[in-house]
Amino acid sequence: xxxxxxxxxxxxxxxxxxxxxxxxxxxxxxxxxxxxxxxxxxxxxxxxxxxxxxxxxxxxxxxxxxxxxxxxxxxxxxxxxxxxxxxxxxxxxxxxxxxxxxxxxxxxxxxxxxxxxxxxxxxxxxxxxxxxxxxxxxxxxxxxxxxxxxxxxxxxxxxxxxxxxxxxxxxxxxxxxxxxxxxxxxxxxxxxxxxxxxxxxxxxxxxxxxxxxxxxxxxxxxxxxxxxxxxxxxxxxxxxxxxxxxxxxxxxxxxxxxxxxxxxxxxxxxxxxxxxxxxxxxxxxxxxxxxxxxxxxxxxxxxxxxxxxxxxxxxxxxxxxxxxxxxxxxxxxxxxxxxxxxxxxxxxxxxxxxxxxxxxxxxxxxxxxxxxxxxxxxxxxxxxxxxxxxxx
Amino acid sequence: xxxxxxxxxxxxxxxxxxxxxxxxxxxxxxxxxxxxxxxxxxxxxxxxxxxxxxxxxxxxxxxxxxxxxxxxxxxxxxxxxxxxxxxxxxxxxxxxxxxxxxxxxxxxxxxxxxxxxxxxxxxxxxxxxxxxxxxxxxxxxxxxxxxxxxxxxxxxxxxxxxxxxxxxxxxxxxxxxxxxxxxxxxxxxxxxxxxxxxxxxxxxxxxxxxxxxxxxxxxxxxxxxxxxxxxxxxxxxxxxxxxxxxxxxxxxxxxxxxxxxxxxxxxxxxxxxxxxxxxxxxxxxxxxxxxxxxxxxxxxxxxxxxxxxxxxxxxxxxxxxxxxxxxxxxxxxxxxxxxxxxxxxxxxxxxxxxxxxxxxxxxxxxxxxxxxxxxxxxxxxxxxxxxxxxxxxxxxxxxxxxxxxxxxxxxxxxxxxxxxxxxxxxxxxxxxxxxxxxxxx
Numbered sequence: 001x002x003x004x005x006x007x008x009x010x011x012x013x014x015x016x017x018x019x020x021x022x023x024x025x026x027x028x029x030x031x032x033x034x035x036x037x038x039x040x041x042x043x044x045x046x047x048x049x050x051x052x053x054x055x056x057x058x059x060x061x062x063x064x065x066x067x068x069x070x071x072x073x074x075x076x077x078x079x080x081x082x083x084x085x086x087x088x089x090x091x092x093x094x095x096x097x098x099x100x101x102x103x104x105x106x107x108x109x110x111x112x113x114x115x116x117x118x119x120x121x122x123x124x125x126x127x128x129x130x131x132x133x134x135x136x137x138x139x140x141x142x143x144x145x146x147x148x149x150x151x152x153x154x155x156x157x158x159x160x161x162x163x164x165x166x167x168x169x170x171x172x173x174x175x176x177x178x179x180x181x182x183x184x185x186x187x188x189x190x191x192x193x194x195x196x197x198x199x200x201x202x203x204x205x206x207x208x209x210x211x212x213x214x215x216x217x218x219x220x221x222x223x224x225x226x227x228x229x230x231x232x233x234x235x236x237x238x239x240x241x242x243x244x245x246x247x248x249x250x251x252x253x254x255x256x257x258x259x260x261x262x263x264x265x266x267x268x269x270x271x272x273x274x275x276x277x278x279x280x281x282x283x284x285x286x287x288x289x290x291x292x293x294x295x296x297x298x299x300x301x302x303x304x305x306x307x308x309x310x311x312x313x314x315x316x317x318x319x320x321x322x323x324x325x326x327x328x329x330x331x332x333x334x335x336x337x338x339x340x341x342x343x344x345x346x347x348x349x350x351x352x353x354x355x356x357x358x359x360x361x362x363x364x365x366x367x368x369x370x371x372x373x374x375x376x377x378x379x380x381x382x383x384x385x386x387x388x389x390x391x392x
Numbered sequence: 393x394x395x396x397x398x399x400x401x402x403x404x405x406x407x408x409x410x411x412x413x414x415x416x417x418x419x420x421x422x423x424x425x426x427x428x429x430x431x432x433x434x435x436x437x438x439x440x441x442x443x444x445x446x447x448x449x450x451x452x453x454x455x456x457x458x459x460x461x462x463x464x465x466x467x468x469x470x471x472x473x474x475x476x477x478x479x480x481x482x483x484x485x486x487x488x489x490x491x492x493x494x495x496x497x498x499x500x501x502x503x504x505x506x507x508x509x510x511x512x513x514x515x516x517x518x519x520x521x522x523x524x525x526x527x528x529x530x531x532x533x534x535x536x537x538x539x540x541x542x543x544x545x546x547x548x549x550x551x552x553x554x555x556x557x558x559x560x561x562x563x564x565x566x567x568x569x570x571x572x573x574x575x576x577x578x579x580x581x582x583x584x585x586x587x588x589x590x591x592x593x594x595x596x597x598x599x600x601x602x603x604x605x606x607x608x609x610x611x612x613x614x615x616x617x618x619x620x621x622x623x624x625x626x627x628x629x630x631x632x633x634x635x636x637x638x639x640x641x642x643x644x645x646x647x648x649x650x651x652x653x654x655x656x657x658x659x660x661x662x663x664x665x666x667x668x669x670x671x672x673x674x675x676x677x678x679x680x681x682x683x684x685x686x687x688x689x690x691x692x693x694x695x696x697x698x699x700x701x702x703x704x705x706x707x708x709x710x711x712x713x714x715x716x717x718x719x720x721x722x723x724x725x726x727x728x729x730x731x732x733x734x735x736x737x738x739x740x741x742x743x744x745x746x747x748x749x750x751x752x753x754x755x756x757x758x759x760x761x762x763x764x765x766x767x768x769x770x771x772x773x774x775x776x777x778x779x780x781x782x783x784x785x786x787x788x789x790x791x792x793x794x795x796x797x798x799x800x801x802x803x804x805x806x807x808x809x810x811x812x813x814x815x816x817x818x819x820x821x822x823x824x825x826x827x828x829x830x831x832x833x
Contacts, residue, residue, distance in 0.1 A: 139405050142405065142408055142409050142412075143405070143408060226410075226796065227796040227799075227800075228603070228604055228631070228796065228799065229517070229631075229796070229799040229800060230600070230603070230631045230634055230635055231518075231520070231521040231563065231635060232520070232521030232522075232524055232525065232563055232564055232635060233521065233524070233632075233680075233715055233721070234628075234721075234792050234799075234803075235517055235518070235519075235520040235521035235524075236514075236517040236518050236520075236799060236800055237461070237462075237518065237519075237521045237522065237562065237563055237635075238417075238418075238421050238563075238635075239417075239800075240413070240414050240417040240418065240600065240604055241413065241417070242409060242410045242411075242412075242413040242414055242604065242605070243409055243410075243413070244406065244409065244410070245405055245406070245409055
């Protein structure tokens with residue numbers, strides 16, 4: 001009997017041990033978003049990054065290697081991560097869960113324990129951070145601040161004959177000039193760096209991988225190659241192509257849309273058993289390419305299976321009304337709300353029916369702004385009265 | 393503050409991502425042109441060559457350049473050249489008077505056949521400009537033969553050298569055979585030559601950047617549709633200035649179009665007269681000066697004996713057919729024709745009625761109107777007409793702004809109509825209204 005109890009307890013512990021830390025494994029690097037704040041990125045030598053050892057400690061070994069191999073990339077990652085946090089907070093400004101971050105040190109996650117649950121919010125966090133890294137690295141690459149991603153001009157001159165033949169055969173293989181590979185670098189790097197901890201074995205890891213990929217896909221599809229013809233009277237003797245990086249705000253907007261329509265998924269039965277068993281028997285790595293090759297099944301069989309750009313989640317979100325230390329939810333106490341709105345930002349919904357307090361405050365705002373050609377905006381400072389409602 | 397920073401940063405990134413590849417591809421295109429043309433010039437300059445050898449040098453280098461630019465389809469240009477030459481020779485046995493007409497009809501039908509039946513639209517869009525230049529050269533030679541401007545029949549090398557000359561076979565401009573022949577002589581070159589090339593290079597790349605990156609950026613998509621139309625039309629015009637300047641570059645680098653003291657005497661377009669136009673008539677003239685001259689000398693003047701209206705109509709038909717069998721070009725050119733006709737006559741009448749100096753073309757030295765060009769009334773009238781012209785230009789130029797696949801494979805009827813419908817056919821209505829005003833005055 002005693003033995004059995006012990007066995008049960010041990011089993012429980014191993015369950016805990018096997019499940020709990022894995023959640024945060026691939027996501028501890030988010031802490032890097034805060035690395036820029038106390039002036040940790042030294043501006044003097046952009047290639048070398050002096051980093052708070054605590055932040056550095058949150059990186060996995062492979063991530064540290066990547067940062068070492070690509071000087072300058074860490075600054076971009078940090079920028080991408082903080083951009084992602086800012087965007088997340090902007091998108092969720094008026095919702096009960098407002099994407100708040102907390103002290104990430106001491107082994108805690110930047111976004112708190114909410115990421116331990118496979119809910120919608122977690123899906124969004126994974127997608128936006130992965131998109132942020134892709135965006136920032138691609139941008140840094142184009143700006144030339146990452147040394148290892150130089151513009152490879154050589155490939156353009158190597159293929160002109162094939163291009164011509166293909167153009168005649170109505171195939172679009174036009175390569176744009178200049179740094180055509182920035183985006184490619186951004187994607188590859190994001191996959192390597194962001195997806196490090198996600199081996200794609202468990203359902204939760206598959207969810208993370210899917211959402212990371214979705215974030216990247218949003219950057220990719222909004223990143224357009226634009227071309228233009230030049231020639232005598234509108235003909236097309238000379239083609240010039242370039243590319244357009246979307247603003248991160250538009251990436252955030254479209255991800256927010258996907259958040260609202262995210263699909264709940266479960267694992268297809270066929271895949272569930274065999275790989276995990278094999279892995280248990282012989283701990284071998286899933287080949288890198290293969291870990292993205294999986295199809296998640298919608299929880300409701302009537303729904304469509306999620307596409308590459310959809311966000312997926314596994315369990316319903318917890319209530320965000322009350323403080324819940326176990327899930328790291330601060331609750332909506334003290335949040336500002338809008339007394340006239342009937343939406344989520346309205347006081348009724350935001351305060352979960354607890355009621356709200358109304359205060360009148362005097363704030364100094366910029367006003368009477370005038371635009372001076374070119375390009376300066378001059379404003380006056382005027383004190384204005386503001387009515388603020390806060391949840392009880 | 394944060395938003396501002398974000399805005400500047402994303403603008404900067406946009407510029408960087410656009411300007412760098414644009415400039416790079418611009419230079420890549422220039423490089424080939426420059427190499428071919430400078431090679432031609434240096435050989436002519438430093439190796440004493442007999443007449444025919446110089447022409448064949450132009451022929452050979454030009455063929456290489458064409459092949460390098462467009463690949464195997466360059467046989468269409470070569471084929472057009474060869475068949476036109478054979479036709480001219482054959483015709484010379486029969487007639488000495490109708491060669492111009494027959495060759496013109498042949499060349500234009502060749503172009504139309506190419507476009508409609510033979511070539512893939514994308515390919516046609518790519519070589520259309522080249523074929524147009526070749527067609528203009530062939531027709532000019534045929535008509536000059538009729539006018540007996542050649543001492544003797546051109547030999548194949550001269551003809552081929554003229555047609556495929558690297559200085560202007562790819563993006564123009566058109567020059568007459570006599571000019572070409574003169575330019576092939578040894579010239580006095582000095583540092584100015586290099587300077588001219590450098591200036592052309594910088595200016596053309598500047599226009600390219602304007603067209604690709606800056607003009608599309610400075611007016612946002614959320615603004616009223618007329619501003620967007622203005623922007624799109626302006627981007628197209630910048631692209632035209634780029635090509636025109638680039639064609640000057642190719643001429644200069646081959647030592648063509650230079651006076652004896654090494655100054656450029658060829659002018660293709662005048663951006664300032666088009667961006668701040670006095671009248672649509674002037675825009676038509678300054679849009680592509682060599683083409684305008686070509687139409688005037690070889691089409692309009694040839695047809696003048698048959699009456700003014702016939703001459704104008706044939707000029708219109710030829711210029712539109714040279715652009716191919718395409719609704720958009722016919723419609724745009726016809727609109728330009730009518731708009732400028734209405735404008736010209738209205739301004740003439742206004743000038744006569746109110747005695748103001750406000751003709752479509754600025755008065756010469758002596759202006760015999762009561763209100764001179766600096767008088768208040770003249771300035772106001774001219775400004776109003778300028779604004780009308782700018783509106784017309786936006787309305788007409790917006791056609792050429794299209795998704796890349798449309799640009800690449802040619803403009804369809806529906807594309808044209810939808811663009812104009814979007815602007816409510818405003819300019820056509822405006823022109824109709826102005827015509828009524830013209831009748832009423």
